[in-house]
Amino acid sequence: MQRKLQLNREGEKIMTDTALHHKNSTLDYTVGETILKVQGVNKEFGGHVVLRDVNFEIQDIRRTGITQGQVFSILGKSGAGKTTVASIIAGLLKPTSGTVIGKDGKPIRQGEVGFVFQNYINFDHVTVRGNLLLSAYQGMFREEAADSFNPKMILKRFLTWIFNKKILWEKVEQYLDLFDLRIHVDKFTCELSGGQRQRLAVLCQVLCSSEFIIFDEPFSGQDPEMKEKACEMLIKTSQLDEYKTLGIITHDIDCAVWVSDKLLLMGKETDTATGKPKPGSTVFKPYDLAEHGLAWQDAEVLRMPQFRDLVDEIKYSWFPNM
Numbered sequence: 001m002q003r004k005l006q007l008n009r010e011g012e013k014i015m016t017d018t019a020l021h022h023k024n025s026t027l028d029y030t031v032g033e034t035i036l037k038v039q040g041v042n043k044e045f046g047g048h049v050v051l052r053d054v055n056f057e058i059q060d061i062r063r064t065g066i067t068q069g070q071v072f073s074i075l076g077k078s079g080a081g082k083t084t085v086a087s088i089i090a091g092l093l094k095p096t097s098g099t100v101i102g103k104d105g106k107p108i109r110q111g112e113v114g115f116v117f118q119n120y121i122n123f124d125h126v127t128v129r130g131n132l133l134l135s136a137y138q139g140m141f142r143e144e145a146a147d148s149f150n151p152k153m154i155l156k157r158f159l160t161w162i163f164n165k166k167i168l169w170e171k172v173e174q175y176l177d178l179f180d181l182r183i184h185v186d187k188f189t190c191e192l193s194g195g196q197r198q199r200l201a202v203l204c205q206v207l208c209s210s211e212f213i214i215f216d217e218p219f220s221g222q223d224p225e226m227k228e229k230a231c232e233m234l235i236k237t238s239q240l241d242e243y244k245t246l247g248i249i250t251h252d253i254d255c256a257v258w259v260s261d262k263l264l265l266m267g268k269e270t271d272t273a274t275g276k277p278k279p280g281s282t283v284f285k286p287y288d289l290a291e292h293g294l295a296w297q298d299a300e301v302l303r304m305p306q307f308r309d310l311v312d313e314i315k316y317s318w319f320p321n322m
Helices: 084-087 128-141 140-146 151-163 163-175 196-207 224-238 254-261 299-303 305-320
Strands: 004-007 013-016 020-023 028-045 048-064 069-076 096-101 113-116 212-216 247-251 262-267 282-288
Touching: 004 254, 020 254, 028 084, 048 069, 048 084, 069 084, 069 224, 069 254, 084 113, 084 212, 113 196, 128 196, 151 254, 163 196, 163 262, 196 212, 196 224, 224 247, 224 254, 224 299, 247 254, 254 299, 262 305, 299 305
Parallel strands: 004 020, 048 282, 069 247, 069 262, 113 212, 212 247
Antiparallel strands: 004 013, 020 028, 028 048, 028 096, 262 282
């Protein structure tokens, strides 16, 4: 049984035995089941420890009257092992030890988690329409990926591609306006701007993946205006489904605090006995941004005093020692 958390008129937290419910002047949400659990993950390459005992959980969040998925960011310096842990979550890399569990209580398998790479991998010789159709086609057979080379499955896939393009396109078309791609559908990928390529890469993963999508450095190399648009796109993507869960891998503190409801600081801890860094990076400091009143905000959050205070805390108190 979970417990209910509310604030009385004096601002004091009151707990009652029902769902875990948070309510204040700006946010009203319920925290439910665990949908992602990273437990005791370690990773070594040739005897070199890269990750050490990484642990965190992501819970399902429900907001009153709003479809709301989850956004967590793993924030750390370059070389901190962020992409390594993201690759393990996505099933692209096996941990030396430890597990990654989904909401069904089973280990996440390769193909269940979408991965948007920093260089936005798409087919440059194919139009936007073609890229999106291929992604929708892959999404139809995601659950049967392990059976890909079965002759009957090959025939089924071939017939689906030939006779069901209209159904596939209907699935694609519902997202074109949201991702601002409708007027670009007949362009080749190489003709798109950086921002358009990013939106295409994200939509491809929405179409072919399940609820989980990992983004590797989505704000890298962007000017302030493009960063703002990228943040807004990620927030919109998280609102496509209650279980849509986005993982952001970044060293951009402002963007991470803006788009996330949970922030995980990652780096090396110091051995108190020797004063030297312990081998391997770990998640050493979580922030619940919803409890801080900073989650699910528009760009005005950047001007909020509590936003600036938290960014400064991370930037000057934690980052130098990570």
